[in-house]
Amino acid sequence: MYYRYTLRRRLIIIFLILISIFFLFTIITTKENYSFPLKIIDRTIILIRTSSRCQSRLDYLHQSWLSSNLAKQSNIYLLTDKIRNYSNLNLFKNIIETNCTETHNIFDLCCKTSHEFELFYNLTERNLNLDWMCRFDDDQYVNLNNLYKFLSQIDSSKPYYIGRTSINKRLKIPKHNRTYTFATYGAGVCFSRVLLEKLRPYVNKTILPINCVKHHSPDDVYIGYLIEFILNISLTSLKELFHSHLEKLDISFRSFNIDYLQNAITFGFAWDRYKLSWLPIIHQLIELIRKGEINSAKLLWAFLQNYEKEHPENLKNQSDQSCLVRHIKQKQ
Numbered sequence: 001m002y003y004r005y006t007l008r009r010r011l012i013i014i015f016l017i018l019i020s021i022f023f024l025f026t027i028i029t030t031k032e033n034y035s036f037p038l039k040i041i042d043r044t045i046i047l048i049r050t051s052s053r054c055q056s057r058l059d060y061l062h063q064s065w066l067s068s069n070l071a072k073q074s075n076i077y078l079l080t081d082k083i084r085n086y087s088n089l090n091l092f093k094n095i096i097e098t099n100c101t102e103t104h105n106i107f108d109l110c111c112k113t114s115h116e117f118e119l120f121y122n123l124t125e126r127n128l129n130l131d132w133m134c135r136f137d138d139d140q141y142v143n144l145n146n147l148y149k150f151l152s153q154i155d156s157s158k159p160y161y162i163g164r165t166s167i168n169k170r171l172k173i174p175k176h177n178r179t180y181t182f183a184t185y186g187a188g189v190c191f192s193r194v195l196l197e198k199l200r201p202y203v204n205k206t207i208l209p210i211n212c213v214k215h216h217s218p219d220d221v222y223i224g225y226l227i228e229f230i231l232n233i234s235l236t237s238l239k240e241l242f243h244s245h246l247e248k249l250d251i252s253f254r255s256f257n258i259d260y261l262q263n264a265i266t267f268g269f270a271w272d273r274y275k276l277s278w279l280p281i282i283h284q285l286i287e288l289i290r291k292g293e294i295n296s297a298k299l300l301w302a303f304l305q306n307y308e309k310e311h312p313e314n315l316k317n318q319s320d321q322s323c324l325v326r327h328i329k330q331k332q
């Protein structure tokens with residue numbers, strides 16, 4: 001009788017201890033959810049702009065920096081003017097069709113840009129954790145690891161406009177004493193959410209294309225004007241880390257060494273320089289460096305740089321074969 005009584009008491013005590021452990025555990029884990037900062041990859045939206053004429057370029061992205069694993073593309077969005085019947089579109093998790101026309105250039109560019117901003121604002125309504133939006137073109141290599149590492153070191157509660165200038169002079173506004181500069185969209189640009197909120201009144205679909213045309217400015221120039229001149233926030237220009245197709249070979253790939261390749265965030269490709277078809281090879285090279293196979297990487301890089309110098313004909317008299325010519329499109 002006595003034995004049964006103590007057994008019951010012991011069972012009750014064990015039961016109570018288990019319940020308190022369970023509660024403690026849930027309190028600790030929910031607290032973790034609140035207090036631990038989200039990973040940078042979950043706080044950053046990556047946008048890639050393509051055009052329906054150039055969708056074949058997307059193959060090179062999938063063969064290099066862009067994972068074809070849709071589970072890894074949660075925060076990556078492709079924006080295109082028209083979704084065409086292109087077999088590899090199913091390799092993208094998120095595709096936005098802008099329906100921007102391809103008629104007048106500046107208007108059209110700024111139409112696309114306004115959709116990029118709108119997409120970010122839409123996403124922040126569902127996800128309060130977003131801190132960054134980085135946008136890239138379809139002829140770029142993006143080292144996502146380097147990008148995330150870089151962004152994670154920056155205080156995203158401040159307004160940040162990060163990219164690369166492609167001109168040396170600052171631009172003037174008639175009758176004003178202040179000047180401004182801009183980050184070339186072709187090198188990739190990152191904006192912190194705080195800056196994006198400040199930009200919001202200036203960049204919607206209705207007014208942005210009209211104002212770009214009024215200022216005779218392409219999208220990147222006009223965005224520089226808004227941020228540097230109107231909002232008085234300075235561009236953080238990082239010429240070592242961001243690169244566009246505008247750079248001449250002698251001051252870009254020809255002069256990059258292995259360390260430089262390893263550390264940069266973006267590279268630009270173009271039909272008359274390092275072609276887009278080199279993108280997967282550059283990616284393999286960067287993977288070799290990442291795996292610590294420095295000697296193999298150096299050999300491959302020396303081979304590529306010599307090959308390019310020994311074949312100057314590759315750089316002349318060529319057309320961009322990664323995009324359909326406009327008049328072909330109009331006939332369709």
Ligand SMILES: *[C@@H]1O[C@H](CO)[C@@H](O)[C@H](O)[C@H]1NC(C)=O
Nearest residue numbers: 083084085086087088089090
């Ligand atoms: C799209 O293209 C594929 C081949 O690439 C073809 O089999 C399919 O019929 C096309 N679909 C439409 C709707 O044109």
Ligand SMILES: *[C@@H]1O[C@H](CO)[C@@H](O)[C@H](O)[C@H]1NC(C)=O
Nearest residue numbers: 081082083096097098099100
């Ligand atoms: C784009 O235009 C086409 C045809 O006018 C329409 O079917 C489609 O829904 C539009 N897409 C968007 C995102 O507005």
Ligand SMILES: *[C@@H]1O[C@H](CO)[C@@H](O)[C@H](O)[C@H]1NC(C)=O
Nearest residue numbers: 096115116117118119120122
């Ligand atoms: C943003 O959301 C609005 C309202 O749902 C929608 O009409 C618009 O197409 C969205 N824009 C983008 C770029 O996703």
Ligand SMILES: *[C@@H]1O[C@H](CO)[C@@H](O)[C@H](O)[C@H]1NC(C)=O
Nearest residue numbers: 172173174175176177178179
């Ligand atoms: C422009 O500003 C600078 C200093 O900020 C001043 O020295 C200069 O006189 C100004 N020029 C004009 C035309 O206002």
Ligand SMILES: *[C@@H]1O[C@H](CO)[C@@H](O)[C@H](O)[C@H]1NC(C)=O
Nearest residue numbers: 200201202203204205206207
């Ligand atoms: C676009 O922005 C302008 C100026 O901030 C505003 O007057 C207009 O109502 C906005 N349009 C839309 C569709 O939000």
Ligand SMILES: *[C@@H]1O[C@H](CO)[C@@H](O)[C@H](O)[C@H]1NC(C)=O
Nearest residue numbers: 178228229230231232233234
């Ligand atoms: C712009 O910002 C700087 C400091 O970042 C400040 O000194 C300057 O007065 C501001 N100019 C205007 C026109 O607001």
Ligand SMILES: *[C@@H]1O[C@H](CO)[C@@H](O)[C@H](O)[C@H]1NC(C)=O
Nearest residue numbers: 312313314315316317318319
């Ligand atoms: C470019 O190549 C084409 C043949 O592919 C030739 O007809 C044309 O004359 C060349 N143009 C120049 C500027 O070399």
